[in-house]
Amino acid sequence: MSKFVQVTTTVNGENVSRSVEPRTNLVDFVRYDLELTGSHVGCEHGVCGACTIRLNGEIVRGCLVLAAQADGGVVETIEGLSESGKISDLQDSFLTRNAGQCGSCTPGMLLTADSLLEENKAPTRTEIREYISGNYCRCTGFEAIVDAIEMTSKKRRGGS
Amino acid sequence: MKPSNFDYVKPKTLEETLTLLGDGGRDSVVLAGGQSLMPTLNMRLSAPDLLVDINGLDELSGVKLEGNQIRIGALTRHVEVENSSVIAENCPLIALAMPHIAHPAIRNRGTFGGSIALADPAAELPACICALGAKIEIVGPGGDRKIVAKDFFKDLYETDLKDGEIVTAVEIPVTSSKTKIAFDELSRRHGDYAMAGLAVNAIMEGKKIENISICFFAISATPVLAEGAAGILNNGILDDDSLGKAIQQLESDLDPLPDLYASRALKMHYAKELLKRNLESWMS
Ligand code: FES
Ligand code: FES
Numbered sequence: 001m002s003k004f005v006q007v008t009t010t011v012n013g014e015n016v017s018r019s020v021e022p023r024t025n026l027v028d029f030v031r032y033d034l035e036l037t038g039s040h041v042g043c044e045h046g047v048c049g050a051c052t053i054r055l056n057g058e059i060v061r062g063c064l065v066l067a068a069q070a071d072g073g074v075v076e077t078i079e080g081l082s083e084s085g086k087i088s089d090l091q092d093s094f095l096t097r098n099a100g101q102c103g104s105c106t107p108g109m110l111l112t113a114d115s116l117l118e119e120n121k122a123p124t125r126t127e128i129r130e131y132i133s134g135n136y137c138r139c140t141g142f143e144a145i146v147d148a149i150e151m152t153s154k155k156r157r158g159g160s
Numbered sequence: 161m162k163p164s165n166f167d168y169v170k171p172k173t174l175e176e177t178l179t180l181l182g183d184g185g186r187d188s189v190v191l192a193g194g195q196s197l198m199p200t201l202n203m204r205l206s207a208p209d210l211l212v213d214i215n216g217l218d219e220l221s222g223v224k225l226e227g228n229q230i231r232i233g234a235l236t237r238h239v240e241v242e243n244s245s246v247i248a249e250n251c252p253l254i255a256l257a258m259p260h261i262a263h264p265a266i267r268n269r270g271t272f273g274g275s276i277a278l279a280d281p282a283a284e285l286p287a288c289i290c291a292l293g294a295k296i297e298i299v300g301p302g303g304d305r306k307i308v309a310k311d312f313f314k315d316l317y318e319t320d321l322k323d324g325e326i327v328t329a330v331e332i333p334v335t336s337s338k339t340k341i342a343f344d345e346l347s348r349r350h351g352d353y354a355m356a357g358l359a360v361n362a363i364m365e366g367k368k369i370e371n372i373s374i375c376f377f378a379i380s381a382t383p384v385l386a387e388g389a390a391g392i393l394n395n396g397i398l399d400d401d402s403l404g405k406a407i408q409q410l411e412s413d414l415d416p417l418p419d420l421y422a423s424r425a426l427k428m429h430y431a432k433e434l435l436k437r438n439l440e441s442w443m444s
Contacts, residue, residue, distance in 0.1 A: 003165075003167075005168055021165060022165070022166055022167060022168035022211065023162065023163045023164070023165055023166060023201070025198070025202075028162075044161060044162075044202045044203075045198075045199035045202050045203055046195060046198065046199050046266065049263070049265065052265055058239070058265075058268040059264065059265045059268060060265055060268055060269050061195070061265050061266060061269070063198070063202065064194055064195055064198040064199065064266070064269065065194060065198070065269065066168070066191075066194070066198075066211075066213075068168050068170075068213070069194075069213065069215065112264070112265065115264065115265075116264075129350075130259075130350050130351075131264060133263055133349060133350045133351045134262065134263025134264065134265055134266065134351055135263075
């Protein structure tokens with residue numbers, strides 16, 4: 001069996017093909033092989049959510065999926081979501097509410113919040129907290145993060 | 161940490177999968193959702209030399225209603241089960257348990273069969289399927305077989321699965337109009353591992369319990385059916401007296417395994433409290 005596997009996938013709309021060690025996880029793949037360092041790495045065992053990436057339209061733990069498993073799939077990272085403008089209002093709210101401090105958890109929080117708002121247009125604060133419960137902010141700024149997500153959802157619904 | 165190196169193969173058929181797993185010369189493991197396997201690899205708690213990725217086996221995926229059984233394919237993701245109307249209508253106990261399993265990003269990958277095959281003592285689904293009297297379908301070198309859920313879980317992370325076998329599906333009897341269920345767990349934060357949990361499946365005629373299964377998780381090495389307590393409640397009216405006796409009976413039904421956070425006595429207290437809270441709510 002070969003020491004490398006070929007991964008051919010779409011990352012933020014671009015086709016990429018790389019040969020990687022089977023053990024390479026998806027977040028290391030985007031960070032090291034593709035130099036997209038917006039996705040962060042914290043615990044490497046699925047607890048912190050810093051590595052959140054979208055795979056085939058769903059958020060996943062980048063540290064718990066192999067790059068090889070993204071073969072033939074569609075990968076989106078914080079870079080892609082930022083550049084497309086899809087989450088610019090969410091990013092503005094994070095700025096306004098000062099919801100990013102050191103910024104380590106922020107990319108993961110943004111992807112998770114974006115996924116929540118896709119599923120639920122009007123989440124309550126409790127629902128927001130539940131949904132982001134798998135994303136840790138070690139600066140502990142959860143209140144501001146919940147504020148920012150709530151603010152975005154209200155704005156999207158035409159409120160203030 | 162990073163895992164040690166391994167080979168990776170993604171078979172296209174079940175047959176091919178069994179051949180790969182049956183190669184006794186290799187230390188191989190099945191990669192399904194990976195939400196428990198990947199952490200153990202990343203932390204080098206295990207270092208297999210071959211990962212057999214079964215995510216290409218579409219036939220193992222999906223929820224189907226077949227007569228009076230629901231068949232959940234082993235590769236069905238938690239998120240699919242959570243959003244399935246078949247499950248919501250025919251197996252509300254599983255529907256109730258799903259949001260307790262980790263977090264959305266993990267439920268997008270984690271699989272039903274993976275949770276069963278891993279047999280984590282704090283996992284929700286093994287306890288639910290024991291309470292529901294489900295059967296587990298297994299395929300291996302010796303052919304197909306089915307096993308009742310409660311006989312499948314042997315010890316801490318130990319199941320009845322033999323070398324080269326994999327779980328392919330779980331069959332759950334559909335609920336009846338007289339079904340009454342409860343699911344509850346104690347955990348520090350939402351989505352964290354349970355400190356103690358309870359899954360109950362009963363057939364009730366008014367206040368009378370015709371048949372009840374009470375299964376605890378995160379109490380011992382495997383899910384535990386409290387058969388003595390169930391015996392006390394079966395064929396009787398649920399009231400303070402019968403519930404009190406059933407709770408007392410947990411002293412003999414359960415043999416809690418203390419962990420870093422809870423002594424044996426504290427685990428027993430959790431178990432009693434869970435049963436009390438949940439069945440009391442049925443009385444009001
Ligand atoms: S780095 Fe993936 S969850 Fe922490
Ligand atoms: S802003 Fe520092 S970890 Fe969240």
